[in-house]
Amino acid sequence: MEVAAFKSCLRNQLLTTVSIQIGAVFFYNYISLLGAYMIKIAFFDTHSYDKDSFKKIADENISITFFEMRLSKQTVNLCKGYDAVCVFVNDDVSKEVVKQLYENGVKLIALRCAGYNNVDLTACFGKIHVVHVPAYSPNAVAEHTMALLLTSIRRIHKAYNRTRDYNFSLEGMTGFNLNGKTVGVIGTGRIGRIFADICKGFGMNVLAYDKFPNESYGLNYVSLETLFKESDIISLHCPLTDETKHLINSDSIKMMKKGVVILNTSRGGLLDAEALLEGIKERKIGAACLDVYEEESDIFFSDKSGHILNDEVLARLISMPNVIVTSHQAFLTTEALDNIAETTIENINSYFNNDEPVKNELCYCCGNMDRCRKERKAKCF
Numbered sequence: 001m002e003v004a005a006f007k008s009c010l011r012n013q014l015l016t017t018v019s020i021q022i023g024a025v026f027f028y029n030y031i032s033l034l035g036a037y038m039i040k041i042a043f044f045d046t047h048s049y050d051k052d053s054f055k056k057i058a059d060e061n062i063s064i065t066f067f068e069m070r071l072s073k074q075t076v077n078l079c080k081g082y083d084a085v086c087v088f089v090n091d092d093v094s095k096e097v098v099k100q101l102y103e104n105g106v107k108l109i110a111l112r113c114a115g116y117n118n119v120d121l122t123a124c125f126g127k128i129h130v131v132h133v134p135a136y137s138p139n140a141v142a143e144h145t146m147a148l149l150l151t152s153i154r155r156i157h158k159a160y161n162r163t164r165d166y167n168f169s170l171e172g173m174t175g176f177n178l179n180g181k182t183v184g185v186i187g188t189g190r191i192g193r194i195f196a197d198i199c200k201g202f203g204m205n206v207l208a209y210d211k212f213p214n215e216s217y218g219l220n221y222v223s224l225e226t227l228f229k230e231s232d233i234i235s236l237h238c239p240l241t242d243e244t245k246h247l248i249n250s251d252s253i254k255m256m257k258k259g260v261v262i263l264n265t266s267r268g269g270l271l272d273a274e275a276l277l278e279g280i281k282e283r284k285i286g287a288a289c290l291d292v293y294e295e296e297s298d299i300f301f302s303d304k305s306g307h308i309l310n311d312e313v314l315a316r317l318i319s320m321p322n323v324i325v326t327s328h329q330a331f332l333t334t335e336a337l338d339n340i341a342e343t344t345i346e347n348i349n350s351y352f353n354n355d356e357p358v359k360n361e362l363c364y365c366c367g368n369m370d371r372c373r374k375e376r377k378a379k380c381f
């Protein structure tokens with residue numbers, strides 16, 4: 001504390017007495033040496049819980065301006081004069097926005113999430129570096145997935161509403177046991193593996209599919225087709241890519257068991273919502289639990305009560321008795337928020353400290369994060 005106070009005192013003196021005489025360059029070098037260069041961050045799509053977690057770990061070298069609006073073509077010019085932007089899942093970091101960020105002098109895009117399908121990494125290459133938070137709490141997402149499943153199949157959401165109205169009837173409340181059922185887990189990364197473990201704890205039979213299966217995980221890997229055909233419950237935990245877009249579609253639904261329960265806490269685009277709705281209407285799909293939705297960016301994370309929902313498919317899905325929707329909240333635990341804030345600040349400092357390689361930098365070249373993390377010794381460009 002004493003050293004910090006001394007540094008701060010010295011820095012203040014330098015700022016007030018020396019700066020004008022020694023000129024801008026010398027001044028900058030001086031305060032940089034003392035670690036006093038203030039990194040300016042424009043923080044988009046801010047919610048109260050973001051402010052709380054980021055303020056908790058305030059860093060004296062970082063100044064954050066919190067904007068409630070999302071980053072988009074319309075808001076990108078707010079970034080003039082900032083060194084970095086901090087964005088979340090539904091901010092628009094498309095080619096055009098990247099170009100504007102670059103022209104505005106922004107050097108770093110710090111994603112405070114794991115997924116980066118909203119960032120045009122090719123457009124960033126050679127211009128702006130991108131860092132993300134690869135894992136903030138896979139347990140939070142896996143546990144939320146199980147919470148959704150249990151709520152749905154034991155009708156907890158209905159019981160909650162009924163008993164609040166002193167309706168103690170059990171009509172229509174019959175559920176089913178998880179023990180002995182087969183769950184198909186698509187994507188056996190951090191979250192998928194924890195979810196598989198939780199399911200095993202319930203005595204379920206776990207089938208797994210991954211593009212890059214890892215035999216050391218001790219999972220029963222099967223083909224996607226077998227997983228679709230044999231699972232009572234299917235849970236999505238793979239990233240959204242061109243290859244996985246609408247992985248759940250009318251053809252895959254045809255292969256599934258009647259009464260199958262579909263869980264999606266990964267990305268909305270993995271599932272064709274119209275095909276899901278059809279499957280529900282035909283009584284082929286027994287239940288669906290969705291924490292994500294393909295068109296969520298204009299809907300989720302804000303209070304739309306009192307408004308007419310313009311998305312017919314989502315409105316119809318929500319109206320179904322066997323569909324539960326949460327608005328991308330699987331990550332939302334205190335532990336995860338603290339991890340996100342801590343890692344994001346570390347990533348930002350790593351970039352501005354000129355670390356080689358930059359902590360959690362995304363790779364634009366090979367696209368294989370795991371290989372890159374092990375082999376890369378420097379910044380991406």
Ligand code: NAD
Binds near residue numbers: 186267330331
């Ligand atoms: P991860 O990278 O650890 O695991 C993803 C797994 O998917 C890997 O094993 C990978 O090999 C596999 N995979 C890649 N392509 C595939 C394909 N074509 N088919 C099948 N499997 C494929 O990621 P994670 O941390 O476990 O996160 C999983 C997903 O969860 C992320 O993509 C993210 O979009 C989502 N997520 C959602 C929330 C939320 O709040 N709802 C929070 C965090 C992450």
